[in-house]
Amino acid sequence: xxxxxxxxxxxxxxxxxxxxxxxxxxxxxxxxxxxxxxxxxxxxxxxxxxxxxxxxxxxxxxxxxxxxxxxxxxxxxxxxxxxxxxxxxxxxxxxxxxxxxxxxxxxxxxxxxxxxxxxxxxxxxxxxxxxxxxxxxxxxxxxxxxxxxxxxxxxxxxxxxxxxxxxxxxxxxxxxxxxxxxxxxxxxxxxxxxxxxxxxxxxxxxxxxxxxxxxxxxxxxxxxxxxxxxxxxxxxxxxxxxxxxxxxxxxxxxxxxxxxxxxxxxxxxxxxxxx
Amino acid sequence: xxxxxxxxxxxxxxxxxxxxxxxxxxxxxxxxxxxxxxxxxxxxxxxxxxxxxxxxxxxxxxxxxxxxxxxxxxxxxxxxxxxxxxxxxxxxxxxxxxxxxxxxxxxxxxxxxxxxxxxxxxxxxxxxxxxxxxxxxxxxxxxxxxxxxxxxxxxxxxxxxxxxxxxxxxxxxxxxxxxxxxxxxxxxxxxxxxxxxxxxxxxxxxxxxxxxxxxxxxxxxxxxxxxxxxxxxxxxxxxxxxxxxxxxxxxxxxxxxxxxxxxxxxxxxxxxxxxxxxxxxxxxxxxxxxxxxxxxxxxxxxxxxxxxxxxxxxxxxxxxxxxxxxxxxxxxxxxxxxxxxxxxxxxxxxxxxxxxxxxxxxxxxxxxxxxxxxxxxxxxxxxxxxxxxxxxxxxxxxxxxxxxxxxxxxxxxxxxxxxxxxxxxxxxxxxxxxxxxxxxxxxxxxxxxxxxxxxxxxxxxxxxxxxxxxxxxxxxxxxxxxxxxxxxxxxxxxxxxxxxxxxxxx
Numbered sequence: 001x002x003x004x005x006x007x008x009x010x011x012x013x014x015x016x017x018x019x020x021x022x023x024x025x026x027x028x029x030x031x032x033x034x035x036x037x038x039x040x041x042x043x044x045x046x047x048x049x050x051x052x053x054x055x056x057x058x059x060x061x062x063x064x065x066x067x068x069x070x071x072x073x074x075x076x077x078x079x080x081x082x083x084x085x086x087x088x089x090x091x092x093x094x095x096x097x098x099x100x101x102x103x104x105x106x107x108x109x110x111x112x113x114x115x116x117x118x119x120x121x122x123x124x125x126x127x128x129x130x131x132x133x134x135x136x137x138x139x140x141x142x143x144x145x146x147x148x149x150x151x152x153x154x155x156x157x158x159x160x161x162x163x164x165x166x167x168x169x170x171x172x173x174x175x176x177x178x179x180x181x182x183x184x185x186x187x188x189x190x191x192x193x194x195x196x197x198x199x200x201x202x203x204x205x206x207x208x209x210x211x212x213x214x215x216x217x218x219x220x221x222x223x224x225x226x227x228x229x230x231x232x233x234x235x236x237x238x239x240x241x242x243x244x245x246x247x248x249x250x251x252x253x254x255x256x257x258x259x260x261x262x263x264x265x266x267x268x269x270x271x272x273x274x275x
Numbered sequence: 276x277x278x279x280x281x282x283x284x285x286x287x288x289x290x291x292x293x294x295x296x297x298x299x300x301x302x303x304x305x306x307x308x309x310x311x312x313x314x315x316x317x318x319x320x321x322x323x324x325x326x327x328x329x330x331x332x333x334x335x336x337x338x339x340x341x342x343x344x345x346x347x348x349x350x351x352x353x354x355x356x357x358x359x360x361x362x363x364x365x366x367x368x369x370x371x372x373x374x375x376x377x378x379x380x381x382x383x384x385x386x387x388x389x390x391x392x393x394x395x396x397x398x399x400x401x402x403x404x405x406x407x408x409x410x411x412x413x414x415x416x417x418x419x420x421x422x423x424x425x426x427x428x429x430x431x432x433x434x435x436x437x438x439x440x441x442x443x444x445x446x447x448x449x450x451x452x453x454x455x456x457x458x459x460x461x462x463x464x465x466x467x468x469x470x471x472x473x474x475x476x477x478x479x480x481x482x483x484x485x486x487x488x489x490x491x492x493x494x495x496x497x498x499x500x501x502x503x504x505x506x507x508x509x510x511x512x513x514x515x516x517x518x519x520x521x522x523x524x525x526x527x528x529x530x531x532x533x534x535x536x537x538x539x540x541x542x543x544x545x546x547x548x549x550x551x552x553x554x555x556x557x558x559x560x561x562x563x564x565x566x567x568x569x570x571x572x573x574x575x576x577x578x579x580x581x582x583x584x585x586x587x588x589x590x591x592x593x594x595x596x597x598x599x600x601x602x603x604x605x606x607x608x609x610x611x612x613x614x615x616x617x618x619x620x621x622x623x624x625x626x627x628x629x630x631x632x633x634x635x636x637x638x639x640x641x642x643x644x645x646x647x648x649x650x651x652x653x654x655x656x657x658x659x660x661x662x663x664x665x666x667x668x669x670x671x672x673x674x675x676x677x678x679x680x681x682x683x684x685x686x687x688x689x690x691x692x693x694x695x696x697x698x699x700x701x702x703x704x705x706x707x708x709x710x711x712x713x714x715x716x717x718x719x720x721x722x723x724x725x726x727x728x729x730x731x732x733x734x735x736x737x738x739x740x741x742x743x744x745x746x747x748x749x750x751x752x753x754x755x756x757x758x759x760x761x762x763x764x765x766x767x768x769x770x771x772x773x774x775x776x777x778x779x780x781x
Contacts, residue, residue, distance in 0.1 A: 037701065142287060143323065144283055145287055146292055146323065147327060149294060150295070150328070154281065183283050183285060184283075224363075225363040225364065228327070237328075238327040241363040241367040242320075243362075245323075258703070264285070264286050265285055265287070
């Protein structure tokens with residue numbers, strides 16, 4: 001265990017957990033994140049290898065911890081006077097519950113989300129859980145919600161029959177579908193099609209159709225905006241280009257670090273997927 | 276059927292957006308539109324805070340085509356928001372701008388506007404923004420009313436934002452309110468005070484009413500006095516024509532400082548809603564006693580800056596500014612001592628000061644607490660104890676600081692004051708919304724919490740108008756002076772020194 005200079009006036013302890021390569025990437029992200037300066041950092045390697053050294057960032061690094069003792073390391077290093085946020089970038093999924101119970105908030109960011117998502121519902125009452133795949137959907141959800149602000153769309157909504165989502169990250173696409181299905185209480189009425197396509201975009205298009213209305217959100221060719229279109233009875237009700245906002249990991253991390261509360265729509269979307 | 280609300284908004288971190296809205300800007304070719312409104316719209320659009328169906332109709336006397344107005348939009352983004360790119364958000368918003376050239380006194384203009392609103396179609400909400408000189412307000416309001424454009428239609432809404440100054444005295448403010456009320460209901464009228472859109476001002480409500488530790492001590496038993504300061508380093512900056520007719524009392528005290536005072540002094544509202552918050556602010560303002568203007572014990576001081584050195588350069592005196600008369604008695608500085616007669620604040624003076632060409636640009640509220648009833652360290656500590664102080668920095672460097680005494684490490688018992696600081700910039704990195712973004716959005720959403728209500732405006736004018744009239748009647752040209760770069764005149768120091776106190780040096 002290496003201990004850095006104690007710091008004061010911090011807003012939270014951020015415990016980043018993962019294999020060294022993912023920790024190295026995290027360290028780079030933290031160096032760019034707006035919120036990082038107000039955090040007390042703890043980096044824990046899950047493989048027993050050295051944690052990469054990043055000048056001026058780590059307050060505490062922990063190496064050589066066997067996976068079954070991850071939670072003990074977190075318990076020893078968290079401070080009762082500061083909220084503890086765990087950024088889970090990898091590690092044995094079965095250790096997540098023990099670590100999560102020590103955290104006020106857990107940001108899931110593993111390469112494979114599904115094993116963690118299976119564990120997640122049991123943790124909902126104990127910590128505020130979210131996933132970066134969900135965070136990347138925030139703008140998409142916001143734009144879809146904007147379309148549902150239109151009374152004509154809401155009137156047509158009960159008749160939607162088909163949801164088609166295209167992207168190269170099936171988990172993220174399924175999460176978006178889960179959110180729509182749970183929020184609009186579809187109960188299986190709407191056929192959901194997920195198509196894996198696209199070179200780099202985890203989510204590239206969402207189409208929601210019914211007999212009288214169709215909605216489309218699509219990633220703009222510049223990759224930085226969303227194009228939206230709502231048609232009702234054949235007429236274009238609205239058509240806009242909206243910024244997707246920054247999808248860079250430092251921005252997403254900063255945004256997530258500002259949140260402390262449970263994210264009920266995320267929890268419902270996961271439960272919907274599980275059902 | 277879907278529930279009545281939008282189920283997709285549930286817990287969505289992107290906050291609610293207004294329904295379909297058309298923003299009609301009177302004064303679209305003017306300075307305020309270019310400097311504040313158009314950049315604010317771009318930021319709101321970038322943050323997805325504008326509705327899916329949104330349009331802007333600019334109205335002005337300057338001959339502009341729709342394309343010229345769009346070009347002005349791009350220029351304003353470049354000049355005032357440092358946005359030079361040609362991104363899709365700019366293009367998308369630009370496509371929603373149109374312009375009507377016309378005389379605001381001409382009824383034909385309003386027929387044209389009605390046509391345009393019809394063409395835009397389905398504009399559930401129409402927000403009129405009066406970014407025009409106050410002298411034109413009445414004409415526009417009357418014409419809107421006469422054209423049937425002010426009343427709330429069956430579906431949707433019509434609202435109007437009125438810029439300051441809202442009147443020049445109590446009589447003119449009343450007259451303007453009466454005129455507005457002829458055509459708009461009070462809940463359609465949004466009187467803007469951009470101070471209320473500032474984060475720290477809103478945070479004052481959170482500080483007081485979201486924390487259990489402050490409210491029990493927020494009263495005469497624990498607080499010695501309150502100082503509210505709004506200091507500017509700038510002079511009249513080419514606005515002499517306006518400022519000569521206004522002065523610091525009417526330009527700053529009647530609106531901004533009175534709003535800050537009310538937020539500090541108000542009782543806790545039972546809920547965070549426009550009606551209750553504004554009711555409690557009104558209660559506080561009604562408790563403010565008339566300003567005493569009697570002789571040497573007057574509770575109001577005015578002054579005017581002379582030549583001096585500020586912002587690292589020598590600057591001329593007020594009377595030498597372009598457009599200012601050599602014998603002008605317009606005050607550029609005001610200090611007031613106000614008394615609030617209610618259970619919470621009886622005996623606690625509120626000192627207000629504002630001025631131009633002061634050493635620093637800063638706005639703050641300082642709550643000074645009583646000293647401990649018994650100073651047990653007086654004999655062992657050579658350092659005199661200072662009172663506890665809570666400072667709310669409104670601008671710049673927004674934040675909150677608290678001063679308390681601490682033991683200096685060592686074998687001797689020595690006590691020294693220390694500051695505990697919270698700064699928005701370090702605790703919450705990221706963009707703080709501009710006041711106009713917050714206020715424009717709130718008006719579109721119909722949330723009037725951060726806007727001034729008619730009774731507040733009139734009560735505030737009722738407090739400052741007698742002071743202004745007394746100064747006017749005084750008639751001579753011997754207004755006290757202070758050097759540009761000083762913290763105000765000697766008379767202001769005397770005003771607070773009479774109570775055994777002194778102004779904070781900021």
